[in-house]
Amino acid sequence: MVAANELKVLPACKVRAYRLVHSKFPPIAIFDDVASAEEFEQLYALQALTNPRMLSQAGSLELISRSDIPFGIQGCSYATAPFTHVNPEGSRFSDGAFGVLYLADSMETAIAEVRYHQQAYWSQVPDLRYERFVFRGLTTRFDEAGTLDALAVSSNDPIYSPTDYSASRLLGRGALDAAATALRFHSVRQPEGVCWGLFTPRQVLSVVQTAHYEMIWSGEIAAVHKLSTHMG
Secondary structure, three states, X not given: OOOHHHOEEOOOOEEXXXXXXXXXXXXXXXXXXXXXXXXXXXXXXXXXXXXXXHHHHHOOHHHOOHHHOOOOOOOHHHHHHHHHOOOOOOEOOEOOXXXXXXXXXXXXXXXXXXXXXXXXXXXXXXXXOOEEEXXXXXXEEEEOOOEEEOOOOOOOOHHHOOOOOHHHHHHHHHHXXXXXXXXXXXXXXXXXXXXXXXXXXXXXXXXXXXXEEEEXXXXXXXXXXXXXXXXX
């Protein structure tokens, strides 16, 4: 199994990538309404007195340093949310103790990744015959500086197992402990696709909503449709 210290560290390079998020998770206004950590603290203190519901939407802020939050960028809440709303069940490169922002080289790759996980989740729900799931398509710009590159690692390496995440989670923890900003790796769900797992949102330069997509469930994910293009 490959270790973090065996991977090449990538130099600074601005990258465009894509992400799909469920529409039931709205942007978090408290991150997008301020331009600095100082403004955030002031607004957070005010909201603590007047709007506790908004604070719960912000998630577990103790999981991320204020210096890691890219205040002032477009779509700050989209960049930050995976680090304050951590999936306790984990993901490919996290055991659930920390967040990872997953991005893909194309919307097709992002859809393939999300489609697989939606299929795996909803197939365990009994008697679900028909449902429609709507997602926001996001275009993200970020800086690859400090990213560990796993593209040279063989697809037979345990980190690329389709179902067993034990090796990839060890790599993720090793990368985090080594202060890597991200991992670049082959998509397991989309042939020739490339993905990134960011361990901090501070590398993100912008996140823009571009379209909505729907996945149709009829015993399986039967179809994926692009619904609209966002003009905002």
